[in-house]
Amino acid sequence: MRFSRVALSLFGLAAGCVGLSQNDAVPRPQPTPAAARPAPPRLVVVAVFDQLGAATLARLAPILDEDGAIRTAMANGVELRVAHPHAATYTAPGHATLHTGAAPSASGILANERWHPERGEVSWLSDPSAPALHDPGASASPRALRAATVADALKSASGGRAKVVSVSVKDRGAVIPGGRTPDLALWYSSTRRGFTTSRYYREALPECVTRFEVEHPPERLLEPWVADPRVATLGPDDAPGEGEYLGWSRVFPHDPRKSSAPWSVLRVTPALTEYSIELAGACARNLGLGDDDVPDLLALSLSATDYAGHVYGPESLEVADALVRTDRALGRLIRALEAHTRVAVLISSDHGVSALPEGSGSGGRIDPKQLVATLNSRLQARLGPGSYVAAFVAPFVTLTASAQRQREQVLPALLAELGALPGVHAAFDSRTGARLRASGNPVERAAGLSLDDQAPGDAFVVPAEGWSVDPHMAVGAGTSHGAPWPSEREVPALFWGPGVPRLAARAALDARRVAPTLAALLGIPAPAGARQPPLPGAP
Numbered sequence: 001m002r003f004s005r006v007a008l009s010l011f012g013l014a015a016g017c018v019g020l021s022q023n024d025a026v027p028r029p030q031p032t033p034a035a036a037r038p039a040p041p042r043l044v045v046v047a048v049f050d051q052l053g054a055a056t057l058a059r060l061a062p063i064l065d066e067d068g069a070i071r072t073a074m075a076n077g078v079e080l081r082v083a084h085p086h087a088a089t090y091t092a093p094g095h096a097t098l099h100t101g102a103a104p105s106a107s108g109i110l111a112n113e114r115w116h117p118e119r120g121e122v123s124w125l126s127d128p129s130a131p132a133l134h135d136p137g138a139s140a141s142p143r144a145l146r147a148a149t150v151a152d153a154l155k156s157a158s159g160g161r162a163k164v165v166s167v168s169v170k171d172r173g174a175v176i177p178g179g180r181t182p183d184l185a186l187w188y189s190s191t192r193r194g195f196t197t198s199r200y201y202r203e204a205l206p207e208c209v210t211r212f213e214v215e216h217p218p219e220r221l222l223e224p225w226v227a228d229p230r231v232a233t234l235g236p237d238d239a240p241g242e243g244e245y246l247g248w249s250r251v252f253p254h255d256p257r258k259s260s261a262p263w264s265v266l267r268v269t270p271a272l273t274e275y276s277i278e279l280a281g282a283c284a285r286n287l288g289l290g291d292d293d294v295p296d297l298l299a300l301s302l303s304a305t306d307y308a309g310h311v312y313g314p315e316s317l318e319v320a321d322a323l324v325r326t327d328r329a330l331g332r333l334i335r336a337l338e339a340h341t342r343v344a345v346l347i348s349s350d351h352g353v354s355a356l357p358e359g360s361g362s363g364g365r366i367d368p369k370q371l372v373a374t375l376n377s378r379l380q381a382r383l384g385p386g387s388y389v390a391a392f393v394a395p396f397v398t399l400t401a402s403a404q405r406q407r408e409q410v411l412p413a414l415l416a417e418l419g420a421l422p423g424v425h426a427a428f429d430s431r432t433g434a435r436l437r438a439s440g441n442p443v444e445r446a447a448g449l450s451l452d453d454q455a456p457g458d459a460f461v462v463p464a465e466g467w468s469v470d471p472h473m474a475v476g477a478g479t480s481h482g483a484p485w486p487s488e489r490e491v492p493a494l495f496w497g498p499g500v501p502r503l504a505a506r507a508a509l510d511a512r513r514v515a516p517t518l519a520a521l522l523g524i525p526a527p528a529g530a531r532q533p534p535l536p537g538a539p
Contacts, residue, residue, distance in 0.1 A: 037499060038498040038499050039342060039498060040295065040342070040498055040499070040523050040539075041295060041341075041342045041343055041344035041497050041498055041521065041522075042290040042291075042292070042293065042294075042295055042296065042341045042342045042343075043284075043289050043290035043295065043296050043297075043298060043337060043341050043342070043343050043344075044295060044296070044297055044298070044343070044344045044345070044346070044497070044518065044521045044522050045298045045300065045333075045334060045337065045343060045344070045345045045346070046098075046099075046150075046177070046297065046298070046299050046300070046345075046346045046347075046348075046518055047069065047300045047301075047302060047330055047345070047346070047347050047348075048094075048095060048098060048173070048177070048299075048300070048301045048302065048347075048348055048349060048350055049302050049305055049323070049326065049327075049347065049348075049349050050091060050170070050173065050301060050302060050303045050304075050305055050306035050349065050350055051091075051305050051306035051309045051310075051314075051349065051350070051351060051352065051353050051481065052305055052323070052349035052352070052491060052492065053314065053349070053351075053352025053353055053487055053488070053490060053491060054081050054352065054490040054491055054492055054508075055314075055352070055487060055490070056305075056314050056319070056323075056352070056353070057070070057323075057492050059315075060319075060320055060323055060324075061074070063230050063231065063234070063320065063324060064323070064324060064327050064328075065324070065327065065328050065331060067331050067335070068324075068327035068328050068330065068331040069327050069330040069331045069334055069345065069347060070327050070347060070492075070494065071327075072331060072334070072345075072496070073345065073347055073494035073495065073496050074494065076496040076500075076502065077345075077494060077495050077496025077497070077500045077501075077502065077537070078493075078494065078495050078496065078500060078501070078502070078503045078504075078535065078536070078537035078538075079492070079494055079503070079504045079505070080492070080493040080494070080503075080504070080505040080509060080535055080536070080537075081490055081491070081492060081493070081505060081507070081508045081509070082348065082490070082491060082492075082493045082508060082509050082510065082511040082513065082514060082535070083486075083489045083490045083491075083508040083509070083510065083511055084097055084350075084351060084489045084491070084511045085097070085103050085446060085449050085510060085511065085512060086103050086104050086105075086446055086449040086450040086484070087395070087443065087446035087447045087449070087450045087460075087462055087483060087484040088104065088110060088111050088394075088395045088450040088460075088482055089351040089352070089481050089482055089483060089484065089488040089489055090111050090112045090350075090351060090394075090481065090482055091112055091170065091172055091173065091306065091350050091351065092109045092111065092112045092124050092125070092172040092176060093107070093109045093110060093111065093350075093450065094349070094350025094351045094511075095109075095172065095173060095176040095177060095301065095350050096108075096109035096145065096147070096176050097350075097511055097512060097514075097515075098348055098350065098511060098514045098515060099149040099150055099151070099176060099177045099179075099299070099515055099518075100145075100147040100148065100149050100150075100515055100527055100529055100530065101147075101150075101512045101513070101514070101515030101516055101526060101527055101529060101530025101531070101532060102147040102512065102515075102527075102529035102530060102531075103449040103450075103512065104449060104450050104451075104452070105433055105437065105448065105449050105450065105451055105452045106146070106147055106452070106529050107145060107146060107147040107529070108144055108145060108146035108147065108452060108454070109124060109144060109145060109176065110124070110450055110451065110452065110455060110456075111124055111393075111394065111395060111396070111450075112124055112172065113393050113394075114393055114396065114456045114457070115390065115391040115393045115396065115398045115456060115457060117390075117401070120391075121391070121393050123140065123171065123172070124144055124172070125140045125141065125142070125144055125171060125172055125175050125176075126139050126140065127139050127140060127141035127143055127144075127198075127200065129141070129200075130143075130198040130199050130200035131198060131199055132171075132189060132196050132197070132198045132199075133192075133196045133197055133198065133199065133202075133203075133204070133205055134189065134191070134192040134196055134205075135189040135191045135192050135196055136191070138171075138189065138191070139198060140171040140172075140175050140187075140198050140200070141175065141198060141200035142175050142176065142178070142179060142180050142200070143200075145176060145179075145180075147527065147528075147529035148179070148180075148527040148528050148529060149176070149177065149178075149179035149180075149515075149527060150179075150297070150515050150518045150519050150522070150524075150526075150527055151164045151166070151177065151178055151179035151181075151182060151297055151299065152179040152180055152181070152527060153519060153524055153525060153526065153527045153528075154295070154297055154519075154522055154524055155179070155181055157524040157525060158294050158295075158524075160181075161294045162294050162295060162296055162297065163183045163287050163288070163289050163296040163297075164178060164179065164181075164182040164183055164184075164296070164297045164299070165178075165182065165183055165184045165280060165283055165284055165287060165289060165296075165297075165298050165299070166178030166182050166184065166185045166186070166298075166299040166300075166301075167184070167185075167186045167187070167195075167276050167277075167279060167280040167283070167299070167300055167301075168186075168187050168188075168276065168300065168301035168302075168303060169187065169188045169267055169272055169273055169276055169301075169303035169304075169307075170187055170188075170301060170303050171187040173187065173301025173303060174186055174187040174299075174301065175187075177299035177301060178299060182201070183287055184197070184201070184206060184208075184283055184287070185197055185198075185201055186209065186276075186279070186280075186283070188267065188272060188276065190261070190263040190264045190266070190267070191263075193218055193263050194209075194213055194218050195209055195213075195276070195279060206283065206286075207286070208279075208282055208283040208286035208287070209279065209283070211282075212278075212279050212282045212283075216275070216278065216279075218275070221256070221266055221269070221271045221272055221275055222256045222257055222262055222266070223256075223271070224253040224254065224255040224256075225252065225253060225254040225255070225256075225269045225270070225271065225321075226252060226253045227252045227253075227317055227318075227321045228321050228324050228325065230324070231317050231320045231321045231324060232252075232317065234317060234320055235317070237250075237251045237252055237317050238250050238251050239313065239315070239316065239356065239358070239359060240356070240358035240359065241313060241356035241357060241358035241359060241477055241478070241479070242311070242312045242313055242316060242356070242474075242477060242478070243310075243311040243312065243473065243474020243477035243478040244474060244477070245259075245265060245268065245311045245473055245474050245478075246259045246260050246261045246264060246265045247259045247260040247261075247265075248265060248268075250312070252317065252318075254268075254269065254318075256269065267303065267304075267307050268304070268307040268308055268311060268318075269304065269322075270304040270308075270321060270322045270325035270326055270329075271325075272303075272304070273302050273303055273304035273322070273325075273326050273329070274325060274326065274329040276300070276302075276303075277300065277302070277326075277329045277330055277332075277333050278329070278333070280298060280300055280333070281333045281336060281337070284298050284337070285340075289341075290337065290340060290341030290342070290343070291341070295522045295523060295524075297522065298337075300330070301350075302326050302330070304322035304323075304325070304326050305319055305322045305323050305326065307322075307473070308321075308322040309353050309479065310471045310473045310474070310478050310479065310480060311473050311474045311477075311478045312478065313355065313356035313359065313478065313479050314352075314353045314355060314356075314479070315355070315356070315359065342497075342498060343497060344495065344496070344497025344498060344500070344521040345495060345496055345497060346493070346494070346495040346514070346517065346518055346521060347492065347493070347494040347495065348491055348492060348493045348494070348511070348514050349491035349492060350491075351481050351482075351488055351489070351491065352481060352486075352487050352488045352489060352490060352491055353479060353480070353481045353487065353488060354465075354466060354467070354468045354479050354480065354481055354483070354485070354487060354488060355466070355479065355487065356478070356479050357466060357467070357468075357479070360466050362466045363423075363464070363465070363466025363467045363468075364422065364423055364466070364467050365423075365467065365468055365469070365470045365476065365479075365480075366423045366424075366463060366467060366468070366469045366470060367470050367475075367476075368391075368392045368393070368394065368469060368470065371392045371397075371421070372389050372390075372391060372392050374421065375388065375389045375392075375397070375414065375417055375418070376388055376389050378417045379410070379413055379414065379417060382413050382417070383409070383410065383413055386402065386403070387400050387402065387403070388400060388403045388410060388414070389403070389414070392461070393457070394461065394469040394482055395450070395460055395461045395462070395469075395482055396430060396455070396456055396457025396458070396459065396460060396461070397414065397418065397427075397457055397458060397459040397461060398456065398457040398458055399411075399414070399458045404458075407458065411429060411458060411459070414427075414458065414459055415427050415428070415429065415459060418459060418461060422464075422467075423463055423464050423467035424461060424462070424463065424464060424467075425443070425462045425463060425464040425465070425483070426443060426444075426447070426461075426462045427459050427460065427461050427462070428444070428447050428451075428459065428460045428462075429458070429459065429460075430451060430455040430456070430457050430458055430459060430460050431453075431455070432448075432451070433447075433448045433450075433451030433452055433453070433455060434448070434453075435448070436448025436451065437449060437451075442484075443462060443484055446484040447460055447462060447484075462483055462484065463482060463483045464483075465483065465485045467483075468480035468481065468482065468483075469482060490508050491511070493509075493511070493514055493517075493535060495517065495521065495535075495537070495538075497521060497539075498539070499539035500521075500537055500538075500539060501537055503536055503537040505536065509535060510532055512530065512531070512532040513532040513533060513534060513535045514535065515527055515530045516530050516532060516533060516534040516535075516538070517534040517535040517538045519534075520534045520538040520539055521538065521539065523539075
């Protein structure tokens with residue numbers, strides 16, 4: 001299959017572990033005379049492929065559809081590689097970095113979950129004052145987000161006239177890109193067996209959702225997941241370390257109805273992500289995105305690659321099939337939008353992933369419950385009887401209330417014991433973010449960019465390269481992300497549209513440049529917290 005020579009030159013290059021070049025890898029295009037400039041887009045689509053590391057895309061790009069979104073970008077626009085600057089490479093902070101142009105230390109989104117002394121492990125975006133519709137116990141809002149997003153900047157620049165729609169299978173993938181005042185923010189609820197939102201945004205589901213579900217009943221998504229023929233040629237459909245999730249086997253076909261929780265396991269299938277793309281298109285049409293000369297924003301976070309990656313690993317046939325089908329569905333949506341209005345598109349990812357430990361020959365998994373038990377045992381031996389560690393919710397270890405009262409004595413012992421454990425590269429006092437950000441050590445600096453003055457917990461843990469914290473989707477199997485190593489930080493950044501040339505980069509640039517690039521595509525000022533310039537090739 002023909003493959004873009006530019007793409008091969010980009011993704012075949014290696015990049016450093018944590019240092020980021022601030023120099024553009026290609027010369028900037030000369031300004032075009034105003035009379036010759038193409039009309040600006042009326043609609044910008046930003047699509048974040050969850051857990052699409054640069055290495056994964058380099059391996060799988062040749063099997064993607066030529067008219068899919070990714071190969072279209074490679075043929076018509078800018079192909080870059082960017083690296084997230086922070087150490088805690090998780091979904092929520094990754095989306096915040098891409099959409100605000102600020103590191104987690106400034107955006108306030110440090111991780112996916114945190115430990116709450118009364119409620120236990122909770123989502124970072126959990127907000128009891130914003131309950132989800134038709135999903136008891138769930139809640140979400142953008143109130144934890146302290147930096148303005150591109151969506152916020154667009155609303156401000158247009159005097160509220162621009163429309164913003166944000167859709168994802170995950171709540172954090174919809175809430176963060178939508179900013180503070182989106183017209184719609186939608187995510188999947190296995191309890192509702194469909195898409196929902198929270199009372200932060202509205203008191204009832206929008207008409208575009210209820211009508212879409214009538215025309216496209218979600219029950220149809222429960223059909224068996226069968227691999228695309230071109231995916232089946234990539235290799236064996238199993239590997240040591242792949243997981244078995246909610247009753248599913250490790251090989252195709254995967255039938256949701258044979259799972260112990262079919263509406264939950266549906267998240268792993270590309271069918272649900274395809275459905276979210278189609279729903280986003282229906283709502284975009286319903287709200288008239290791209291209908292006038294005020295630019296609008298459609299933000300998509302595409303989750304299938306992440307869920308499949310956690311269970312089966314990045315080199316699995318499941319990840320390949322999830323990427324092929326998601327990219328194909330996104331391509332269909334973009335072509336439909338282009339038939340209606342002028343469109344620009346930006347594609348990136350919130351983080352990469354660590355390989356399955358069994359395939360890498362090194363590394364392993366960190367079990368959070370076992371880590372807590374081990375630390376308590378070792379601290380008791382060192383400091384005497386007592387309960388010292390309350391929880392480990394990656395990347396933070398939290399001390400008990402009694403240990404907090406002796407923090408000056410307990411914390412040094414905790415850090416020492418953490419540093420001696422297999423799979424832990426380093427552990428830092430969570431209150432030392434400012435010092436770490438000023439460090440000349442790249443890992444310390446990346447850790448500092450993952451910490452702010454309100455960081456929860458007491459110790460920030462950096463897993464060793466090749467190690468991951470057990471994702472709980474397939475206990476003792478699968479893989480995860482959350483460390484500052486190249487496979488977890490380096491992701492693609494592709495974009496095309498009016499005024500965008502064909503260019504390729506030769507080194508990883510700072511992922512904080514994605515938000516200013518998105519703003520440039522919209523023709524608006526970047527969000528206030530964005531300090532980096534746009535990526536090369538931005539109009």
